[in-house]
Amino acid sequence: MDKSKSRREFIELSLKAGVALSAVSPALLSCSAPGESKEAATGETSNKLNILILGGTSFLGPHQIASAISRGHAISTFTRGKTMATIHNELFDQVEQLIGDRENDLTALENRKWDVVMDNSGRNVEWTKRSAALLKENCDLYLYTSSTGVYYPYLEDNYKESDEVLLSLPEGVDEDIKFIYDYGIMKANSELAALAEFGSDRTIVVRPTYMIGPADKTNRFIHWPIRLSKGGEIMIPGKETDMVQYMDVRDVAEWMIRLAEDKRSGIFNAVGPKEEQNIHSFVEEASKAFDVKSSFVKIDSHEFLVENRIEYIVPWIMPTGNNQGSARVSNEKAINNGLQFRPLSETVKDTYDWWNSDAISQEQRDEVEQNPNSLLAREQSIIEKWKAL
Numbered sequence: 001m002d003k004s005k006s007r008r009e010f011i012e013l014s015l016k017a018g019v020a021l022s023a024v025s026p027a028l029l030s031c032s033a034p035g036e037s038k039e040a041a042t043g044e045t046s047n048k049l050n051i052l053i054l055g056g057t058s059f060l061g062p063h064q065i066a067s068a069i070s071r072g073h074a075i076s077t078f079t080r081g082k083t084m085a086t087i088h089n090e091l092f093d094q095v096e097q098l099i100g101d102r103e104n105d106l107t108a109l110e111n112r113k114w115d116v117v118m119d120n121s122g123r124n125v126e127w128t129k130r131s132a133a134l135l136k137e138n139c140d141l142y143l144y145t146s147s148t149g150v151y152y153p154y155l156e157d158n159y160k161e162s163d164e165v166l167l168s169l170p171e172g173v174d175e176d177i178k179f180i181y182d183y184g185i186m187k188a189n190s191e192l193a194a195l196a197e198f199g200s201d202r203t204i205v206v207r208p209t210y211m212i213g214p215a216d217k218t219n220r221f222i223h224w225p226i227r228l229s230k231g232g233e234i235m236i237p238g239k240e241t242d243m244v245q246y247m248d249v250r251d252v253a254e255w256m257i258r259l260a261e262d263k264r265s266g267i268f269n270a271v272g273p274k275e276e277q278n279i280h281s282f283v284e285e286a287s288k289a290f291d292v293k294s295s296f297v298k299i300d301s302h303e304f305l306v307e308n309r310i311e312y313i314v315p316w317i318m319p320t321g322n323n324q325g326s327a328r329v330s331n332e333k334a335i336n337n338g339l340q341f342r343p344l345s346e347t348v349k350d351t352y353d354w355w356n357s358d359a360i361s362q363e364q365r366d367e368v369e370q371n372p373n374s375l376l377a378r379e380q381s382i383i384e385k386w387k388a389l
Contacts, residue, residue: 043070044070044071044072045071045073045261047261048072048073048074049068049115049116049261050073050074050076050113050114050115050116051068051073051074051075051076051114051115051116051117051118051257051260052075052077052078052109052112052114052116052117052118052135052139053065053075053076053077053078053117053118053120054077054078054102054117054118054119054120054121055077055078055079055119055120055121056075056078056079056095056120057077057079057083057085058083058085058120058217059211059215059216059217059249060120060145060211060249060252060253061077061085061120062085062086062087062089062215063087063088063213063249063250063252063253063254064118064253064257065077065088065091065095066088066091066253067250067254067257069091069094071257071261073257074096075094075095075096076095076096076097076098076114077095077096077098078098078099078102078108078109079097079098079100079121080099080100080101081097081099085215086215086359086360087214087354087359102127102130102131103124106130106131106134109131109134109135110134112138113138114138114139115139115140115141115260116140116141116142116260117132117135117139117141117142118143118256118260119131119132119142119143119144119145119194120145122144122145122146122187122190123186124186124190125186125190125193127190128144128190128193128194129193129196129197132194132196132197132198133197136198140263141198141203141260141263141265142194142197142202142203142204143203143204143205143256143259144190144191144194144204144205145206145208145256146187146190146205146207146208147183147187147207147208148207148208148209148245148269148271148329149180149183149184149187150165150166150187150188150191150207151184151329152166152180152181152184152322152326153181153322153323154322154323154324154325154326154328155322155324155325156325156328157328158330159269159328160269160330160332160333161207161266161267161268161330161333165188166181166185166188167185167189168185169181169182169185180322187207191205191267200265200266201265202265203265204256204259204260204264204265204266205266205267205268206252206255206256206268206270207267207269207270208252208270208271209245209246209269209270209271209315209329210245210246210247210314210315211246211247211248211249212246212247212248212249212314212315212347213248213350213351214249214250214350214351214353215249215354215359216249216351219368220314221246221315221351222351222355222368223313223374223375223376224283224286224313224348225289225348225349225351225352226352226368226369226376227375227376228283228286228289228290228292228294228348229289229290229292229352230292231290231292231293231294232292232293232294232295233295233296233380234287234294234295234296234297234379235296235297235299235379235382235383236279236280236283236296236297236298236299237279237299237305237310237313237318238278238279238280238299238305238316238318240278240280240300241278241319242278242279242316242318242319242327243277243278243279243319243327243328244277244278244279244282244315244316244327245272245273245315245327245329246272246273246315247270247271247272247341248272248341248342248346251272251340251341251342252270255270255334255338255339255340258338259337262338264337264338266333266337268333268334268337269329269330269331269333269334270331270334270339271329271331271334272331272339272341273341273344274331274335274341279315279316280296282315282316282344283296284296285344285345286344286345286348288344288345289344289345289346289352290348290349290352297383297386297387299383299386304386304389305318306318308378308382308385310375310382315327
């Protein structure tokens with residue numbers, strides 16, 4: 001297999017899901033923001049909002065809809081009408097579903113008022129400019145779903161929301177990684193487009209790291225729920241110093257709704273877990289989702305892993321080159337503004353249950369689980385090769 005081609009395919013899947021190439025943050029524990037109970041985070045609110053979601057049927061959107069409806073808000077979505085949600089389908093009867101195209105047809109959004117716009121499908125700077133310009137007089141707040149990909153290349157440590165980000169492509173960038181730069185630059189400029197129209201006091205920018213959980217169509221994380229459910233001898237890639245970052249999509253969705261309710265403007269990294277975690281701790285904690293007997297083989301040689309075509313298994317991304325600081329994004333500001341984290345074992349088990357539900361066809365499962373080039377298929381031979389060294 002062409003290693004660079006495999007990596008590009010992985011990144012392109014990530015970008016389609018609305019997240020960046022970020023090996024982007026450890027024992028994941030349930031926690032609440034200071035002074036905020038779990039009931040306050042999930043129960044119905046007296047502050048009822050009319051919310052427009054640009055997108056809404058892919059990964060993040062259905063979870064936003066579920067959270068918003070549970071809290072008494074009214075929802076409209078704006079899509080091309082081509083994607084069906086694979087979770088919370090029963091709720092879409094309660095959603096106003098507007099049809100159009102962000103490229104050339106915003107007619108359905110004209111002369112309409114909403115309290116909040118949540119821009120999940122901002123994959124083009126011009127799309128954000130046009131939608132924000134159209135809606136700024138009729139909406140109070142614009143929430144743009146960005147990405148920690150704005151910090152690429154990840155050459156530093158402890159990335160904070162105030163850090164400078166790239167707004168244009170540097171000279172001399174290799175063509176093989178240009179599209180990674182392009183994604184972060186697009187997101188950074190889209191943030192500015194939203195801010196230019198709505199102003200800093202009416203704009204929320206949320207920069208998620210890798211989002212995981214039920215309804216993830218990229219298949220980039222599903223290795224772990226599938227593999228851990230089987231137990232036995234399990235390979236863990238990476239060194240003890242290889243950190244990981246990730247977010248349950250539901251924690252991001254629910255937090256976005258609360259940010260909108262509170263009109264808490266600003267830029268926020270949506271990064272978990274709460275405390276630092278390395279890849280070894282992640283796998284050991286995630287394995288608690290299943291009542292099976294497991295043991296772990298820790299392969300800590302980056303050179304060996306590269307030789308065997310293993311450079312990323314989300315949330316682990318080999319921290320070398322431009323990715324050396326990708327799991328070093330600060331979540332301090334987000335936690336201080338109410339970001340919460342559910343247990344990792346819950347995320348893993350719920351993802352596994354969704355994967356094995358009617359939402360996914362057997363053909364889709366077979367494409368992953370029966371793929372001879374996947375780590376699922378190659379793991380045992382890799383372990384044997386490692387032990388033989």
